[in-house]
Amino acid sequence: MAEKIxxxxxxxxxxxxxxxxxxxxxxxxxxxGPTGPGRALQQTLAEHGEVIATLFCGDNYFAEHAEEATxxxxxxxxxxKPHLLIAGPAFESGRYGVACGALCQAAQARLGIHAVxxxxxxxxxxxxxxxxxxxxxxxxxxxxxxxxxxxMVALGTKLVQGARLGRPAEEGYIPRGIKxxxxxxxxxxxxxxxxLLAKIHGEPFQSEIAAPQFQHIKPAAALRDLxxxxxxLVTDGGLVTEGNPERMEPGRPTRFTTIPVEGIDRLxxxxxxxVHSGYDTAFANQxxxxxxxxDVMRELEQQxxxxxxxxxxxxxxxxxxxxxxxxxxxxxxxKQLKSAGVNGVILTST
Amino acid sequence: xxxxxxxVNIENVRFGSRTVIDDHILFIDRQELxxxxxxxxxFDSVEIDLAHPGExxxxxxxxxxxxxxxxxxxxxxxxxxxxxxxxxxxQTRALKNLCVVEASAEQARGRNIIDMSGPATNxxxxxxxxxxxxxxxxxxxxxxxxxxxxxxxxxxxxxVYLAAAAKxxxxxxxxxxxxxxxxxxxxxxDLPRISYIFPIHSQQHPTHQKETVFYGSNIQxxxxxxxxxxxxxxxxxxxxxxxxxxxxxxxxxxxELYRRHQRDLWFAGVVVTVAPVTIxxxxxxxxxxxxxxxxxxxxxxxxxxxxxxxxxxxxLMMIYERCEEMGLKAALIVMERYPDTGITFVPDNVDxxxxxxxxxxxxxxxxxxxxxxxDTLFLDNANPDNTNPGIPPLxxxxxxxxWVGDIVGAISQVGASRLITYTG
Amino acid sequence: MVQICTMIPxxxxxxxxxxxxxxxxxxxxxxxxxTPEKEKEFRRDLVLRALQILQKDVxx
Numbered sequence: 053m054a055e056k057i058x059x060x061x062x063x064x065x066x067x068x069x070x071x072x073x074x075x076x077x078x079x080x081x082x083x084x085g086p087t088g089p090g091r092a093l094q095q096t097l098a099e100h101g102e103v104i105a106t107l108f109c110g111d112n113y114f115a116e117h118a119e120e121a122t123x124x125x126x127x128x129x130x131x132x133k134p135h136l137l138i139a140g141p142a143f144e145s146g147r148y149g150v151a152c153g154a155l156c157q158a159a160q161a162r163l164g165i166h167a168v169x170x171x172x173x174x175x176x177x178x179x180x181x182x183x184x185x186x187x188x189x190x191x192x193x194x195x196x197x198x199x200x201x202x203x204m205v206a207l208g209t210k211l212v213q214g215a216r217l218g219r220p221a222e223e224g225y226i227p228r229g230i231k232x233x234x235x236x237x238x239x240x241x242x243x244x245x246x247x248l249l250a251k252i253h254g255e256p257f258q259s260e261i262a263a264p265q266f267q268h269i270k271p272a273a274a275l276r277d278l279x280x281x282x283x284x285l286v287t288d289g290g291l292v293t294e295g296n297p298e299r300m301e302p303g304r305p306t307r308f309t310t311i312p313v314e315g316i317d318r319l320x321x322x323x324x325x326x327v328h329s330g331y332d333t334a335f336a337n338q339x340x341x342x343x344x345x346x347d348v349m350r351e352l353e354q355q356x357x358x359x360x361x362x363x364x365x366x367x368x369x370x371x372x373x374x375x376x377x378x379x380x381x382x383x384x385x386x387k388q389l390k391s392a393g394v395n396g397v398i399l400t401s402t
Numbered sequence: 403x404x405x406x407x408x409x410v411n412i413e414n415v416r417f418g419s420r421t422v423i424d425d426h427i428l429f430i431d432r433q434e435l436x437x438x439x440x441x442x443x444x445f446d447s448v449e450i451d452l453a454h455p456g457e458x459x460x461x462x463x464x465x466x467x468x469x470x471x472x473x474x475x476x477x478x479x480x481x482x483x484x485x486x487x488x489x490x491x492x493q494t495r496a497l498k499n500l501c502v503v504e505a506s507a508e509q510a511r512g513r514n515i516i517d518m519s520g521p522a523t524n525x526x527x528x529x530x531x532x533x534x535x536x537x538x539x540x541x542x543x544x545x546x547x548x549x550x551x552x553x554x555x556x557x558x559x560x561x562v563y564l565a566a567a568a569k570x571x572x573x574x575x576x577x578x579x580x581x582x583x584x585x586x587x588x589x590x591x592d593l594p595r596i597s598y599i600f601p602i603h604s605q606q607h608p609t610h611q612k613e614t615v616f617y618g619s620n621i622q623x624x625x626x627x628x629x630x631x632x633x634x635x636x637x638x639x640x641x642x643x644x645x646x647x648x649x650x651x652x653x654x655x656x657x658e659l660y661r662r663h664q665r666d667l668w669f670a671g672v673v674v675t676v677a678p679v680t681i682x683x684x685x686x687x688x689x690x691x692x693x694x695x696x697x698x699x700x701x702x703x704x705x706x707x708x709x710x711x712x713x714x715x716x717x718l719m720m721i722y723e724r725c726e727e728m729g730l731k732a733a734l735i736v737m738e739r740y741p742d743t744g745i746t747f748v749p750d751n752v753d754x755x756x757x758x759x760x761x762x763x764x765x766x767x768x769x770x771x772x773x774x775x776x777d778t779l780f781l782d783n784a785n786p787d788n789t790n791p792g793i794p795p796l797x798x799x800x801x802x803x804x805w806v807g808d809i810v811g812a813i814s815q816v817g818a819s820r821l822i823t824y825t826g
Numbered sequence: 827m828v829q830i831c832t833m834i835p836x837x838x839x840x841x842x843x844x845x846x847x848x849x850x851x852x853x854x855x856x857x858x859x860x861t862p863e864k865e866k867e868f869r870r871d872l873v874l875r876a877l878q879i880l881q882k883d884v885x886x
């Protein structure tokens with residue numbers, strides 16, 4: 053790697069040698085070159101990199117003015133044209149850890165530069181940012197400053213070089229909750245038989261896939277009066293208007309579509325399509341009511357069984373949705389429906 | 403029932419004036435094979451191409467992969483190619499290190515690829531096999547479903563044609579697969595009896611009326627049943643989708659159970675089943691499959707694998723729970739698709755899962771000199787997750803960033819891979 | 827919300843407690859084996875059951 057890695061180092065007011073807790077209110081600032089532990093950082097980088105600048109901010113200031121502080125710090129970072137942002141390590145310091153995580157995330161997303169933070173795995177910042185930011189687990193003691201900086205440099209260098217990272221335990225970062233493949237010593241069939249035999253013999257074994265943990269959802273209260281209720285139809289079976297003009301994705305959805313149905317009492321198959329990679333859509337294409345029961349709902353509205361059928365169908369195609377995206381889509385649809393005065397939803401899933 | 407699989411190692415494949423195996427080199431009479439295949443009215447023309455390990459070559463639009471096999475006393479792929487009959491006993495010739503690869507025009511929006519060199523070969527065995535690639539072009543106005551079925555049949559035809567060249571060849575190695583009828587299939591008490599519950603299809607993508615999956619049947623309305631493991635190895639099964647037929651012929655779980663039979667376990671047999679589309683049918687099939695393993699095969703433990711999409715995680719969990727309720731221990735092999743949660747669904751009491759790998763793990767493949775099977779791929783190189791139908795096609799010979807799961811043979815749902823996963 | 831779906835265990839796992847069975851993965855509110863009239867009746871029965879479930883209390 054010929055070019056030196058240009059590094060910007062973020063510290064809080066204490067490590068930047070401005071002052072202690074009494075200086076926690078100072079706003080973002082800038083110093084040329086390394087400061088405080090930045091010197092150890094520069095030593096670790098040796099001839100492979102240069103700490104161009106040190107950025108700092110008071111822990112309280114960042115906590116209370118996160119947006120403005122981030123804006124200003126990003127501005128200063130961008131000016132330096134760095135390859136890599138190193139933030140912390142913050143050890144146990146919660147406000148500092150959160151600031152490191154937030155700044156790294158913003159730098160990645162908005163400046164497109166690589167970033168590595170450092171803090172204890174129990175730090176509040178770790179819980180919030182470990183999914184999107186590589187955070188080296190520094191432990192809670194400053195005694196580990198140099199060791200942590202070394203890990204941060206090693207990881208940061210790999211990121212800059214586009215090298216494949218090792219496992220969290222090897223590289224020292226807090227697991228981001230993202231699965232990766234690794235080459236196995238034994239093939240899956242052999243491992244399955246080994247596991248089964250251990251189970252049968254009452255010997256210890258370890259399952260290879262952990263149960264996914266889902267957020268706890270409180271169910272909505274029962275509908276009191278159906279005859280005055282506004283009911284909406286929602287589907288994850290991929291209903292779209294003919295020709296799929298919004299280019300709804302057949303898999304891995306990132307959004308949903310809103311199909312107006314005011315005054316419509318049936319779904320004409322010529323005016324609708326079904327786009328979904330996870331099931332055979334031929335039957336739903338022939339008759340979209342097999343996916344979204346608009347005809348029946350309109351009749352029930354006319355008969356007064358329900359108060360009103362909501363004016364639109366919200367639809368997405370749920371094949372292989374990433375949990376994050378599905379959650380976001382669901383929340384967005386719910387928000388729209390709630391503000392439109394909808395009381396109940398029928399969700400049809402394939 | 404006893405099956406003798408005579409393995410003939412192929413070291414190279416070339417076109418020649420007649421189809422013959424000479425000193426471990428397979429020569430193929432290209433014109434003769436093309437004539438055999440192009441008789442199919444749904445094909446306008448058929449190309450045949452060869453891809454060798456180490457070449458800078460990429461095969462795209464892969465529909466299925468088969469190992470050439472020839473049953474010395476017939477029938478070959480009964481119901482699907484030859485007429486009705488049975489497989490699993492007698493002598494079969496298998497060409498090793500050589501595969502028939504079907505490339506299909508209807509896979510134009512698919513991402514199944516085989517690279518003959520580069521990082522993909524770390525994942526897939528098909529980068530190390532000599533591949534005979536069939537590229538049938540559809541006749542004008544051909545129904546695409548029927549064209550797809552015709553290609554799969556052509557693959558069988560080619561697989562048998564090529565392996566027939568080994569008729570007179572003395573095998574380099576013979577593998578014996580022998581298992582007695584259930585009633586007499588007993589071993590020492592201290593060896594746990596292990597059965598394999600094998601979902602062979604998920605009806606979320608229903609089979610075509612004319613599709614030939616199991617002994618030529620379209621398996622609609624299929625109920626769990628018992629088969630002899632040799633039948634799976636010897637041509638009774640062709641996957642509809644979601645798995646490549648090579649991995650039925652070389653089924654990793656069946657081969658592993660045979661390998662350890664009489665050593666640390668007793669192979670108690672195989673139940674085949676299907677994942678249906680309603681919750682009631684899923685429950686019923688799970689009950690029946692578990693019952694067959696428990697009361698008919700007398701299993702102490704069960705391995706079950708998955709096929710199809712996320713919907714089938716449910717079927718597998720039901721099979722697991724029914725087995726455990728009946729006093730059987732169960733372990734499942736389930737492919738992971740999601741970098742965050744792995745699989746769709748795991749009840750807390752499911753404690754024995756094996757992963758053959760994560761499909762959505764990004765990999766960058768280098769540019770290649772030659773592409774077989776087409777010219778373009780629909781892929782967003784900056785984001786393999788992007789399935790927006792508006793993505794323009796990319797030249798297939800360039801550098802590609804796609805999923806490990808797109809590499810044919812890297813992760814088979816029936817449990818073949820070189821992988822394990824970790825949370826990073 | 828009431829969810830008409832096939833994978834009821836999955837639905838419940840992620841917190842969709844008012845989940846009920848459907849006409850199948852490929853036709854949640856239909857059944858192509860019936861005549862169009864019967865199919866619509868099937869759909870109406872399904873929807874009425876769904877609306878009933880909306881009016882029931884559920885507990886985790």
